[in-house]
Amino acid sequence: MQQLYKAIMTDTSPESIAGIELPKSYRAAFVKKDEIGMFDGIPSREKDPRKSLHVGEVPLPELAPDEAYIAVMASAINFNTVWTSIFEPLPTFPFLQRMTKLGKWGARHDLDWHVVGSDASGVVLKVGSLVRNFTPGDKVTVHCNYVDDQDFTSHDDSMLSSNQRIWGFESNFGGLADLAVVKVNQLMPKPAHLSWEEAACNSLCCSTAYRMLVGPNGARMKQGDIVLVWGATGGLGGYAVQFVLNGGGVPVGVVSSREKAELLRNLGCKAVIDRSEKGYKFWKDDNTQDESEWRRFGKDIRELVGDDPDIVFEHPGRSTFGASVFVAKRGGTIVTCAATSGYMIEYDNRHLWMKLKTIKGSHFANYKEAWEANKLIGLGKIHPILSAVYPLEQVGDAAWQVHRNLHEGKIGILCLAPEEGLGIDDLHLRQRIGEDRINLFRRKSGK
Numbered sequence: 001m002q003q004l005y006k007a008i009m010t011d012t013s014p015e016s017i018a019g020i021e022l023p024k025s026y027r028a029a030f031v032k033k034d035e036i037g038m039f040d041g042i043p044s045r046e047k048d049p050r051k052s053l054h055v056g057e058v059p060l061p062e063l064a065p066d067e068a069y070i071a072v073m074a075s076a077i078n079f080n081t082v083w084t085s086i087f088e089p090l091p092t093f094p095f096l097q098r099m100t101k102l103g104k105w106g107a108r109h110d111l112d113w114h115v116v117g118s119d120a121s122g123v124v125l126k127v128g129s130l131v132r133n134f135t136p137g138d139k140v141t142v143h144c145n146y147v148d149d150q151d152f153t154s155h156d157d158s159m160l161s162s163n164q165r166i167w168g169f170e171s172n173f174g175g176l177a178d179l180a181v182v183k184v185n186q187l188m189p190k191p192a193h194l195s196w197e198e199a200a201c202n203s204l205c206c207s208t209a210y211r212m213l214v215g216p217n218g219a220r221m222k223q224g225d226i227v228l229v230w231g232a233t234g235g236l237g238g239y240a241v242q243f244v245l246n247g248g249g250v251p252v253g254v255v256s257s258r259e260k261a262e263l264l265r266n267l268g269c270k271a272v273i274d275r276s277e278k279g280y281k282f283w284k285d286d287n288t289q290d291e292s293e294w295r296r297f298g299k300d301i302r303e304l305v306g307d308d309p310d311i312v313f314e315h316p317g318r319s320t321f322g323a324s325v326f327v328a329k330r331g332g333t334i335v336t337c338a339a340t341s342g343y344m345i346e347y348d349n350r351h352l353w354m355k356l357k358t359i360k361g362s363h364f365a366n367y368k369e370a371w372e373a374n375k376l377i378g379l380g381k382i383h384p385i386l387s388a389v390y391p392l393e394q395v396g397d398a399a400w401q402v403h404r405n406l407h408e409g410k411i412g413i414l415c416l417a418p419e420e421g422l423g424i425d426d427l428h429l430r431q432r433i434g435e436d437r438i439n440l441f442r443r444k445s446g447k
């Protein structure tokens with residue numbers, strides 16, 4: 001594969017890149033169908049991605065007419081790779097099996113191995129016969145909204161498409177690999193001032209946060225809105241805080257340690273709550289919530305910013321949802337895209353209806369929203385939140401960090417790129433933004 005990297009770097013003309021002969025197999029991170037039951041009886045927390053995520057050779061699939069082969073320079077860990085690797089809440093193989101209904105090209109995905117990964121940056125190697133807007137040699141980032149654009153339900157808002165999937169989670173041939181197969185409508189220009197790993201870590205979480213807060217389909221944050229952000233230095237939260245600041249809102253960030261609180265302040269968030277220090281106990285036991293703790297939390301928010309949140313950016317789920325509904329302002333919105341701590345949610349409906357609040361479900365982003373979020377990164381208005389980088393061989397260790405909440409921001413994975421810091425084309429913009437800002441989340445590791 002290093003030969004492939006060299007070939008791409010030697011002559012970057014579209015003809016030369018298109019002429020590169022692709023190998024019959026490639027290095028990828030995958031889970032195996034015959035290991036679905038390997039963690040049966042083990043508590044979720046102990047299920048170990050280092051045991052289930054394998055790195056090895058897999059055959060290169062045939063390319064459909066609306067697809068592209070990507071030489072993946074770097075990728076990133078998302079929580080969906082954690083879910084896939086611990087086979088929770090469901091194993092992902094049934095998703096792949098369902099793709100057989102889509103005919104010949106869909107059936108390719110139904111394999112005994114699932115190549116995971118829903119983020120990537122890299123170079124277009126070859127394109128199918130129907131592809132118009134990208135050519136071999138283009139430097140790209142990949143978003144993970146996988147839709148069939150010949151289905152009428154994919155139009156208007158493609159996240160409402162009946163066949164919408166998340167690439168590398170609900171489809172095969174994902175980004176944690178040296179090569180990837182993507183639909184061409186997943187491609188976006190790589191931000192020129194970023195390295196491969198900095199460019200690879202954004203798309204999934206940044207686009208999701210964009211739709212939740214900024215785009216027309218989410219909470220539609222306005223200037224001056226107070227936005228409560230859970231996990232404010234995590235994958236989603238690190239972008240959410242930036243969108244709130246960039247859009248003239250007031251973020252209130254919740255984190256779980258002194259170090260994260262400091263990082264959050266450095267990100268520009270003045271109102272910071274360290275939930276470990278505060279010791280909130282929203283649940284008295286597995287079945288009973290404690291409204292007095294919701295009140296204490298709400299009081300702490302008011303003390304920091306003088307009012308209740310117009311928007312609550314929710315994703316922890318069962319542990320926090322009751323509190324989130326309670327603290328939102330009269331008429332406010334709780335926008336949610338996940339339930340890390342449990343999806344059977346409980347809240348007091350009186351606080352929702354009597355105060356005319358709205359719960360808004362959100363999921364990833366359509367192509368336009370992902371493109372707009374990517375554009376803000378390209379303009380240097382929103383920055384990567386890369387905190388660490390691992391080689392592909394250590395993808396299991398990286399997923400373990402995220403599974404156990406030992407990380408901050410995003411963990412990048414080097415695939416074909418032989419080292420960190422490569423792929424930067426616009427040094428001028430980089431210098432204007434400043435290394436300190438681009439590397440804010442990496443300071444802990446001294447990088």
Ligand code: NAP
Binds near residue numbers: 080208254320363405
């Ligand atoms: P992440 O990097 O692990 O960050 C999540 C943060 O949430 C953690 O750092 C933690 O921060 C906080 N948190 C975790 N458990 C919590 C709890 N019980 N109570 C309060 N805070 C808690 O993960 P992520 O990438 O942000 O993703 C978060 C969730 O969203 C995952 O379940 C993921 O699958 C989902 N997701 C969904 C979409 C979508 O399109 N639907 C997209 C991206 C992610 P502190 O410990 O510092 O408080």
